[in-house]
Structure formats: structure tokens, C-alpha cells
Amino acid sequence: MSKKVYNFNAGPSALPKSVLETAQKELVNFEDSGMSVMELSHRSKTYDSVHQEAKQLLTKLLNIPDNYQILFLQGGASLQFSMIPMNLLKEGQKASYLMSGSWSEKAFKEAQLIGEASIAASTKNEQYKSIPSFDSSTIESTDAYVHLTSNNTIYGTQWQSFPDTKDVPLIADMSSDILSRPLDIEKFGLIYAGAQKNLGPSGVTVVIVRKDLLEQENDNIPTILRYQTHAKADSLYHTPPTFAIYMLRNVLRWVQDQGGALAIQEQNEKKANLLYEAIDQSNGFYTGHATKESRSRMNVTFTLPNEDLTKAFLNEAADKGFVGLGGHRSVGGCRASIYNAVPVEACTALRTFMEEFQQTHS
Template structure:
């Protein structure tokens, strides 16, 4: 077996140490006599796994006591609907910031349930920038303001939490959760799909302030009510138990690395290296405004687009895979989430330099 460096935007690379531990525990978790995927979610063994995962993520993100931590199915896409269904609380208007493909998807779903006001948009720059917060048009009477903290396709990221006044702030952190430190207390809701920085697909982490629970829109399905999930400890129905378990192993791994601050320092180094390799070359280019560049997803183009196929082929031969850019953007994209080691970024930079040397 020869493992590659996987630059996929998601499902993405999982830390090797996590995979090894899951492998060791595949047939039998501790002395239970069974695999985690065979356990009843109501049994004491799985409940201990679930409780530890919640405790670890609360510690890693310094989650205040007046917030519920939910492990839900449906990924972040289901949260696009759950957020307005639970947070409207009799209001009709919601505010959204449009910074790319995932913002647009959230807006589309929110329009089913509310009167969406676009407080800011970078569509005019082809989503290569983030609008200055002081230019946003925020209606303080709206139910909440939603933004996507990192856009995987365009490669733009918020590097600070926007100050939007007293309105409740909601963030889709699917692609940069646990990659940098955030002050959870500044948000009403944070949600994130699992398959980028927390391990497997099939599960979403949702952090909700207590006072925002229990006001679901009349007529909503019971599965869309945060209160039902909070009251049942995220076991309102049978949860994605194995994904939950793997997510817990990732939380343990982050703690072993020194916590979120240590992970963030590594992410800064990785991103700076790769951006420097792109910026110091006439052969490669990144379209994103300097102050809006993502640490997690780095798109780049070749001066000669006709060489893209050959670049991908030679990258694959070098053990560097899933570098093709999203079809809506083109070019290349390197997703360098928490699980991507610095050696992987170094290997990509080395390959890029050799490709330029021989093809420029």
C-alpha cells in the first residue's frame, strides 16, 4: 500500500493516526466484543463515545455552557434549512452575505422560508474578494445574519469575525472549523459538515445558543427542530454512529497536536509556503485578493491552460492527487485542511517547481 497526498476539498484527508486507531478498533472497541458500527446508540459503550466527543470539542472550541453541541445528520446542506426554520421566531426577514457557491446554496434554501436580504455580495468580482464589513447593509431587525466563513470553491476566507451589531450571527464553518481559533460566544449558531476538518461525511456539528432553541417554525418536520435533537442528546433518531465515533477520534488527535492554536500555526505555515510558491512564479497565479485568501483551499492557474492535463498527470505520478479545480472555476485547487501534513505541501511545491522548470 502506498498512500498519496490527497488534496480533495471533501470528503478530504483524515489524519493517518486516526485511521490507524480506527483500524485497530474495527473488530472490537475496547472490551465490548463488537465494532462501534454494530453498537446500539442507546448502549453505555456508544454513549461514552458520544459524551467524550462532545466534551473534547467543547474543550477545543471553548464552547460556553449556554450552548448546545449537536451531532446531526444531513450534513451542512440540511442546516441551510434548519437555521431559518429554527431562528425566524416570528420574523420574516433574514440577512445573508454572498461570497461564493456555498453562500448561494444557503441563500437559495433560506428563500423558501424567509425574505432574504443580501447584506453584501462579492459576485461582481467573481467571488475573489470579501466585501469590507463596514460596507454591509445589515437590517438589525432581521432574525439573523448568515455568512460562510470559508468558501472551498473560490478560495476566500474571513480572517476575523464580522462585527454586525446586535443581530444574531450564524456561520457555516464547514471548511475551516477547528483550523483556527474562534470566539463561539459571538455566534448564535455555528454549523459544519464533518468531511473536511473533522473526518467523515454523513454528520454535521451544530453549536446553538440555548435561547435560540424551542422556537421552530410552525409546521416544520420534527427532524428539523433543534429542540428535539437537543432534548435527546442528538439521538432523536438513530444517529450516524460510526461517523460520530471517527469525529471523536479526530478531536482526540487535535488535542494531541497541541489543540487548535497549534493546528492554526501549522495551517499558517502551510498556506504561506504554497502562496509564496505561486506568487514568486510567472508560471502560476492565484486570483484571490491578498487579504481574502483562504488557508484551507488554494486555487491556482497555469499561465498555459493547455498544460493543465499534463500537470495533473505528473502530479498523480508523484503521489499528489485530487488537484483539479472545481468545474465552475477551472485550474487547480489544493485543499490543505488540518490533516494535510506540511510534508504534503512541500511535496506539491517541489513538484510545481520542477514542472515549471521543464515546461515553461
């Protein structure tokens, strides 16, 4: 019998149990091919059906219009920090970055190496407790793009609505909250997301890019770093991460079976409310890092009255099967990452533990 754990890891993170069981069942003989999906040629018809279904499901679940291209890339979201300015930031243009945490800082730093980039808004001076307010009138029509990180795993904040950047493309790193809610894709010029939180295991990065941006991209960069290269080859310019894309497809099937993005959003709200209520009703025993209007439905971050209690909380939680509740090393405290595949049952159990721990240690 397998050990009972509640997986709150920030990434790689929980995957739906049924998805794992399907992968286990098909691992050594995929669709009667006599081979694992990991052994199939990426040019074979058997693998191509997986590749195309993954794109079709993503298109359906996010309602992606025809004038957008889906790419399956490698290098994680971190490579996109460089690829975006390399492809889209031209000489004489400026890229604007909205700073809401460590990942937007890293994206901004990479853009500065490529061309002119500026900080349009930031909440760093308040330790990233909220999403920055942004005045779109500060954007010039000639700007290359505006970049934001939609969910901030370390600080537990999330954009609840997205700014109108008019004719300037809005680019979003959605690695930690893609497919956690319905999206108006047409608000964005480009969306990118590492898969290892809501879409599947690590190894594949999804890029959703408007086709007119592909036509405008720079051409004086290495071939493999050009979006157009991968768009023309249907993400098969070189060997793609086939197993990660297979798992992505299976997760997308699972999301469809749950009722799609709206049903997933309802579940995520229910899970987040369970934990935020425990924090808000604790009379200060638990303190949330994020301001209420900026709270993430993906990462619930909180602290206890002192370091000794925090250590005791994490040790007792681990003994009871709660995995991954330690806060990021840069901020400390605690963090419950409650991505799509984390069941309501896990959040209910964590809330009960939080209440019992408070009663015992108050």
C-alpha cells in the same frame, strides 16, 4: 506496502493516519465488547461514552461556553441551509446573507423558499476573488440573523475576521475550516459544519447553537427538523451516525494531542505559506484566484498560463502521487485543499513539484 500518495482532495478529505490506524485496530472489537462500534446500540453505555467524549472534546478545543448546545445531526451542511430559516426565520423578519461563493448562494436560495431573505453584501461581480466588505449599520435590530460561509472551498477565500452584527445573531457555515484556528464562539448565534473536511468522515454534521435561540425557534415545522427536538434528546432522537461520531471523537483526540486549535492554526499557516510563496515567486506562471487579503488557509486555488499547461500539470502531479489537485468544475484551474490532517510534508512536496514543473515548462 501501501501506495504513497499526497491527498489534497476537497472533501471527503485526508484524515490523520493515526486516527485511521486506531479505527482499523478497533474495527471488529471495540473496547472488548466483541462488536464493532458500528454494531453497538446507540443507547448503550459503551457508545454513550464515545458520544459524550466527542462533545466534551469539542467544548474544550473550541472553548464553547455553557450557554451553547452541541448537536450531532445528519443531512450534511446542505440540510442546514433549510433548517436554519425553518427554525429561526419568523414571519415579518428578514435574514441577511453575505455572499462569498457557491455555498452561500445555495444557502440563500433555500432561505428564500422559507421566508424573506436579502443579500447584504456580495463579491459575485468579481468572481468571488475576495471576501465582501460588510456595513453592519445596514442590519436592522429586528432581523432574524446574518449568515456567512467562513471559508469558500471553490474560490479559495476565507473570512480572516468576522463582522460585528450586534444583537442580531451571526450564523456561520464553517464546514471547511472549523477547528483550523481558535474561535470566539460568543460572536456567533449558530455555527454548523459537515465533518468531512476537518472533523472526520462524511455522515455527521456538527451544530453549535446558542440556547436562547433554541427557545425562540418556530414550532410549526416537522419534528425531526427542529433543533429543539435534537437538543432535548442529546442528539439521540433517532439513530445517530454512530461510526462518524466515533471517528469525530478520534479526530478531536488527535487535535488535542497536536496542542489544540492554536497549534493547528500554526501548522495551517506554515502549509499555506509554502504554497502561496510558490505562487507569488513564480513570476506569473502560477496565478492565485483569491486576492491576498482574502486567501484561504484551507484551499489554495490557482491557474497556469493556459489550459494545455494545466492539463499537463495535473497529469504529471497524478503520476507523482498528488491526488485531488483539479479545480472545481465551475472555475477550473487547480486547487490544493490543505485541511488539518494534510501534513506539512505533503505541502513541501507539492511546492517542490510546482517549482520543478515551472522550470521544465517555462
